[in-house]
Amino acid sequence: MNPLVTIIIVNWNGKQVTSECLQSLRAVDYSPFKIYVVDNASSDGSVDEVARSFPEVTLIQSKENRFYAGGNNYGFQIAKQDKPEFVLFLNNDTVVDKDFLKYLVGAISYDEKIGMVGPKIYHFDRPDVIWSAGGFVSFFRGKTGHYGLRKTDSDRWNQQREVGYLTGCAQMIRSELFEKLGGFDESYHMYSEDVDLCQRIRNAGYKIVYIPSAKIWHKISSSSGGGLTTYKIHNKIRGNFQFFRKYAHWYHWLTIPIFVFLDGIGFILKSFATLNLKNIWRLIKGVGGIHKSEM
Numbered sequence: 001m002n003p004l005v006t007i008i009i010v011n012w013n014g015k016q017v018t019s020e021c022l023q024s025l026r027a028v029d030y031s032p033f034k035i036y037v038v039d040n041a042s043s044d045g046s047v048d049e050v051a052r053s054f055p056e057v058t059l060i061q062s063k064e065n066r067f068y069a070g071g072n073n074y075g076f077q078i079a080k081q082d083k084p085e086f087v088l089f090l091n092n093d094t095v096v097d098k099d100f101l102k103y104l105v106g107a108i109s110y111d112e113k114i115g116m117v118g119p120k121i122y123h124f125d126r127p128d129v130i131w132s133a134g135g136f137v138s139f140f141r142g143k144t145g146h147y148g149l150r151k152t153d154s155d156r157w158n159q160q161r162e163v164g165y166l167t168g169c170a171q172m173i174r175s176e177l178f179e180k181l182g183g184f185d186e187s188y189h190m191y192s193e194d195v196d197l198c199q200r201i202r203n204a205g206y207k208i209v210y211i212p213s214a215k216i217w218h219k220i221s222s223s224s225g226g227g228l229t230t231y232k233i234h235n236k237i238r239g240n241f242q243f244f245r246k247y248a249h250w251y252h253w254l255t256i257p258i259f260v261f262l263d264g265i266g267f268i269l270k271s272f273a274t275l276n277l278k279n280i281w282r283l284i285k286g287v288g289g290i291h292k293s294e295m
Contacts, residue, residue, distance in 0.1 A: 003085035005033040005105060006175070009092050010071035012040040015049050017093040017219055022054045024095040030102045034058065034082060037092075038075040040065040068168060069184035069193040076183060080175060088172040093219040095124065103214035104172045107160065115206025116173045116198065118166030119214035120157065128153050131218050134163030134210030137195060142244050142256035143263065144195050147210075158212045166208055168194030169218055177206065192239030199247055 007025065011018045018037065025035060038060045039047050050059050058079075066074055072089050079087065086108060088101070100119050108117045121132040133148030144165065148157045171194065181200050184193045198208050244256060 002031060003105060003109065004082065005030070005086045005088055005101060005172070006076075006079045006082060006084035007033060007035045007088045007090055008038065008072055008075040008079060009035065009090050010038045010040060010066075010068060010075070011042060011046050011050075011092045012065055012071075013042045013044040013046065014092045015042070015044050015046040018046060019049060019053060021090070021092050021094055021096075022050070022057060027098045028096065028101050029098045030105065033101060034079070034084070036060055036075045036079045038062060038066075038071045040067070040071050067186075067190060069186045069188055073183040073186065076175075076178065080179065084175050086172055087175050087178060088170065089168060090216075091169045091218065093124075094121075094169065094216050096217075097215040100214040100216055103211055107209060107211045107214075108172060108174070111207070113205070113207055114209050115177050115201040115204070116166055116171055116208045117211050117214075118170050118172065118208075119216050120153075120210070120212045121167065121169055122153070122215065122217045123150075124217040124219045127217055130157055131220065132167050132169070133157040133212065134161070135165040135167055135195070135198075137164040137199070139244070139248050139252045140255045141259040141263075142240070142248070142252070143259065144192070144240065144243070160212060161210055162207050163210045164202075164208070165195045165198035166210065168197075170216055171197070173197075173201070177201065177204070180204075188239050188242060190235040190239060192236075192243040195243055196246070199243075 009018065009021065022035070035057045037050050037057050040062050041064050047059065047061060050057055060075055060078055062071065062074060076087060086105065088104070104117050104119065108114050118134065120130065123129045123131050130148035130151050130153055132146040135144060135146050137144050146167065147163070151157070181197065181204065185196050188196065201208060248256065
C-alpha cells in the first residue's frame with residue numbers, strides 16, 4: 001500500500017486557474033491521495049465552481065483571506081485528521097504531469113533524512129523553459145533565487161540533488177515534520193514564507209531535495225496580478241528582508257547591503273538597456289512602500 005498524500009491548494013479569486021489545476025490532478029497516476037482546496041474568501045464564484053465541477057475535492061471555506069501561509073496552515077489542521085504521511089502544498093496556478101506524484105513520493109520515502117522534495121517547474125507559456133530547478137539561499141548576498149531560471153531544459157537540470165530551498169509553488173513535506181515545526185510562519189505577508197520553512201527544515205537536520213523526474217508547469221504570479229508589479233516587488237523585498245533579519249548572522253550584514261545595492265543598480269541598468277523604464281518606477285515605488293509597512 002502506498003503512503004497517503006494530502007494535496008493542499010489555496011485559492012483566492014482564481015476560479016479558472018484552480019479548475020485547470022484540479023483537472024490536471026484527475027489524471028495523476030498515483031494512489032491514494034486526497035485534495036483539499038482552501039478558499040480564501042473569494043468573490044469570483046470559485047467556491048461554487050469547485051463544489052459543482054470537482055465533487056471529489058474537499059472544499060474548505062475561510063471567512064477571510066489568510067494569504068498563502070495562513071491558508072495552507074488552516075487547510076493542514078483539517079487535512080491532518082486523515083493522517084497522511086506526506087502533505088503537498090501546491091499552487092493553484094499550476095498544471096501537473098500525471099507521474100509527478102509517484103516520483104516525489106518515491107524520492108522522499110527512500111531516505112528518512114529527506115524532509116522535503118519538490119519537482120522541476122516549467123513556465124506554462126513556454127513549456128520547455130525552466131522556472132525552478134530548486135532554489136539557493138545566499139546569506140552573504142542577502143539573496144534567494146531559482147536554479148535554471150529562464151533556461152531551456154537540458155541534461156544539466158536532470159540531476160537529483162540537495163538544494164537550499166524549494167519554492168512554495170510545490171513543496172512535499174513529511175506531515176509529522178510540518179506539524180513539529182509549527183507550519184508556515186504567518187507573519188510573512190507574502191513571499192519568503194516558503195524559504196523560511198525550508199530553513200527550519202534544514203536547521204532541524206533534514207535534507208531538501210530537488211526531483212527533476214517530477215514535472216509541473218506554472219502560470220507565473222497569477223495571485224499578484226502576473227508579471228512584475230509594484231505590489232510584487234514591494235512584497236518580495238519585504239519578505240526577503242524579514243527572512244534575512246531572522247536568520248542571518250551579524251557578519252552577513254557586512255556584505256548584504258553591498259550586494260543588495262549592486263543588484264538594484266544592475267536591475268536599473270538592465271531596465272534602461274531594454275527601455276523598460278516602468279520597471280524602474282515600480283522598483284522605486286516598491287522600495288518606498290517598505291517604509292509604510294510593518295516589518
